[in-house]
Structure formats: structure tokens, C-alpha cells
Amino acid sequence: MAGAWREGDPSGARQFLDLGPRQLELGGSLPGVRVAYETWGDPADPPVLVEHALTGDSHLFGAAGPGHPTPGWWAALEEQVSGYFVVCANVLGGCQGTTGPASAAPDGGPWGARFPEVTIADQVAVEVALADALGIDRWAAVIGGSMGGMRALEWAVAHPERVAQLFFLASGAVATADQIGTQTTQQAAVTLDPVGGLEVARRIAHLTYRSAFELQTRFGNEVQADGRFAVASYLEHHGTKLAGRFDPHSYVVLTQAMNTWDVGRGRGGVEAALARVTARSLVAGIDSDRLYRIGEQQRVADALGVPLRVVESPYGHDGFLVETAAVGALLRELLG
Numbered sequence: 001m002a003g004a005w006r007e008g009d010p011s012g013a014r015q016f017l018d019l020g021p022r023q024l025e026l027g028g029s030l031p032g033v034r035v036a037y038e039t040w041g042d043p044a045d046p047p048v049l050v051e052h053a054l055t056g057d058s059h060l061f062g063a064a065g066p067g068h069p070t071p072g073w074w075a076a077l078e079e080q081v082s083g084y085f086v087v088c089a090n091v092l093g094g095c096q097g098t099t100g101p102a103s104a105a106p107d108g109g110p111w112g113a114r115f116p117e118v119t120i121a122d123q124v125a126v127e128v129a130l131a132d133a134l135g136i137d138r139w140a141a142v143i144g145g146s147m148g149g150m151r152a153l154e155w156a157v158a159h160p161e162r163v164a165q166l167f168f169l170a171s172g173a174v175a176t177a178d179q180i181g182t183q184t185t186q187q188a189a190v191t192l193d194p195v196g197g198l199e200v201a202r203r204i205a206h207l208t209y210r211s212a213f214e215l216q217t218r219f220g221n222e223v224q225a226d227g228r229f230a231v232a233s234y235l236e237h238h239g240t241k242l243a244g245r246f247d248p249h250s251y252v253v254l255t256q257a258m259n260t261w262d263v264g265r266g267r268g269g270v271e272a273a274l275a276r277v278t279a280r281s282l283v284a285g286i287d288s289d290r291l292y293r294i295g296e297q298q299r300v301a302d303a304l305g306v307p308l309r310v311v312e313s314p315y316g317h318d319g320f321l322v323e324t325a326a327v328g329a330l331l332r333e334l335l336g
């Protein structure tokens with residue numbers, strides 16, 4: 001096993017677990033999977049799994065490992081999980097160390113567009129193998145927002161006995177037409193031109209991540225000195241940044257996993273699936289989220305029999321990353 005878990009390593013440095021061949025939910029297979037993950041805290045403390053969103057990775061917070069920027073993407077919430085042993089893994093199909101389209105295929109070249117289709121359930125199955133390898137039978141909590149919320153929910157449904165608490169944020173139980181519509185349009189841009197298309201895809205996506213109110217307040221119809229609309233310049237900036245740090249084929253694979261997301265598939269529908277959850281759950285949404293609308297979290301909260309918690313924010317879907325004080329308070333409430 002490459003890069004075996006170093007017991008007591010508090011550094012957050014990236015580690016690796018190699019798994020054997022995997023059969024995938026939609027019929028494909030992979031000859032082997034490498035999982036990149038990081039841990040923080042004392043392995044003797046209760047374990048918590050944090051699930052990153054679409055373009056996140058295992059570098060959740062603090063203490064940069066080789067090749068990682070610092071701080072991580074949820075650095076502001078490190079305090080909320082002190083006293084826990086925190087695990088965060090790069091997702092199957094990603095491009096930050098876990099097997100994905102940029103990894104080598106059996107012929108030695110990158111998988112690229114040949115990478116098989118993976119689902120949220122496939123991604124969680126890989127995380128189950130990671131938990132087994134780490135000797136973690138039951139998570140004190142599984143936490144996730146957006147695509148990370150899908151994996152958190154899949155954990156709680158597929159393995160209720162292994163999830164004591166669930167934090168489900170700014171996500172849904174099944175992909176909506178709106179989400180599939182924007183994501184397939186983004187995929188089409190990437191398929192036409194991987195690098196330029198990824199920039200365009202991120203611009204389209206970023207629009208859905210923010211609210212019309214916020215964009216209007218920040219940019220209105222302002223034209224910059226360089227002649228560009230300020231809002232266009234802003235979106236271009238986010239597009240360029242993502243194209244500089246993310247693999248285009250991975251973007252397609254991960255957005256496709258979100259397109260096919262349906263926690264009720266093969267389980268008699270969404271409500272029947274959610275009835276399996278035994279975790280103490282906190283379900284929250286962002287009031288201005290136009291992509292994962294509050295009704296989607298309401299449906300999950302209703303099925304789980306818990307009140308929906310609403311974060312008031314002008315930032316839309318990205319509120320799950322930006323509103324660290326409000327989200328941190330909810331997290332603390334759940335974890336105690």
C-alpha cells in the first residue's frame with residue numbers, strides 16, 4: 001500500500017491508498033484506484049469525514065502538504081472540528097491525487113475522455129474502502145456541501161450504521177433539470193475545446209453559484225477601463241483560474257456524476273431511500289441559492305424529520321463556502 005497512513009500524523013499532508021479493481025455502478029470498471037487523502041488531529045478522537053465539492057480536494061485546512069496551497073478551502077472551519085480526527089479525500093474522478101481522467105490508463109497514456117462514467121455511489125464506495133483501511137467503522141459525522149453533500153447523503157443512506165451524524169448543506173437528493181441543463185451545457189463547451197471550454201464552463205457555472213442580487217450590487221452595468229463589463233471580467237477571472245488548476249476531463253466526469261445523482265435510484269425513490277437514514281441530521285440551505293434551491297433541502301429535511309436551517313446570504317450557492325460564521329455555527333451545533 002503506497003503512502004500508508006502514518007498514525008498520529010497531524011500535518012494534513014497528502015497520503016495515498018491503493019485499491020484493487022473496481023466495478024462501477026453504470027457498468028464500467030477501473031483496473032485500480034488510488035485515493036489521495038489527508039487527515040488532521042488525533043486518530044484516537046472521534047472520526048469526521050468532510051466531503052469536498054466539485055473543484056475542491058483533500059486539502060481542507062491548515063498545514064500544507066507537498067503540492068498544496070495553504071490554507072485549504074474550509075480553513076475557517078478548522079476550529080469547529082477541533083477534538084475530532086478529520087479525514088478528507090479527493091473524490092474518484094477528481095484531479096488532485098485520486099484516480100481520475102488525468103491518471104494513467106492501462107496503455108500508459110492518460111485516461112482523458114476514455115475515463116469510465118462514475119456515480120456518487122461509486123465515489124462513496126471508494127471512501128468506504130478508505131474508511132475500512134483506516135480502521136474507521138463509524139463516522140462521528142459526515143459533512144458535505146454541494147457535491148460533497150451528495151456524498152454525505154449517500155453515506156448516510158447506503159451505510160446508516162456507519163454514520164452517527166450528518167451535515168447536509170446546499171445540496172439535493174436528486175439532480176434537477178436546471179442543474180442537468182447547466183452542467184450538460186458546460187460539458188458541451190469542454191468537449192468542443194478542453195481548455196478554452198473549461199474557462200467558459202466555469203463562467204457559466206460561476207453565474208449559477210452567485211445570486212443576481214449580489215452581481216447587480218457588485219457590478220451593475222459597470223464598464224471597466226479596459227472596455228470589458230466588470231461582471232464579464234469577474235467571470236473570466238474565475239474561468240481562467242479554474243482552467244489553470246483543474247483537468248477538463250475531470251470536470252466532465254464530476255459534473256456527469258452530479259447529473260446522474262439520484263439517492264433514490266434502485267431504492268424505491270428518494271423518500272424511501274431517505275427513510276433508511278438513522279444519523280442525527282442537520283440540513284441547511286442558503287436562501288439565495290439559485291442552483292440548489294431551498295426546496296431541495298426542505299425535501300430532505302422533511303424526509304429526515306428535522307427542521308430546515310436557512311442561512312441568509314446574498315452570495316447564492318457559494319454561500320456554503322463564504323458564510324463561514326453561519327455555517328460554522330450550525331456545524332458546532334451539530335457536533336456539540
Ligand SMILES: CC(=O)SCCNC(=O)CCNC(=O)[C@H](O)C(C)(C)COP(=O)(O)OP(=O)(O)OC[C@H]1O[C@@H](n2cnc3c(N)ncnc32)[C@H](O)[C@@H]1OP(=O)(O)O
Pocket residue numbers: 052053054055056057073230231233234235237241318321322
Ligand atoms: C470546496 C470546494 O469545493 S471548491 C474549493 C474552493 N473553491 C474555489 O476555489 C472555487 C473558486 N472560487 C470561488 O468559487 C470563490 O472565489 C469562493 C467561493 C472560494 C470565494 O468567493 P469570494 O470570497 O466571494 O470571492 P469572489 O467570488 O468575490 O472572487 C474574488 C476574486 O475575483 C476577482 N475579481 C473581483 N472583481 C473582478 C473583476 N471585475 N475583474 C476580474 N477579477 C475580479 C478578485 O480579484 C478575486 O481574485 P482572486 O480570487 O484571484 O484573489
Ligand SMILES: N[C@@H](CCO)C(=O)O
Pocket residue numbers: 053054055056145146147209318321
Ligand atoms: N465553488 C464550488 C462550487 C460548486 O459547489 C466549487 O468550485 O466546487
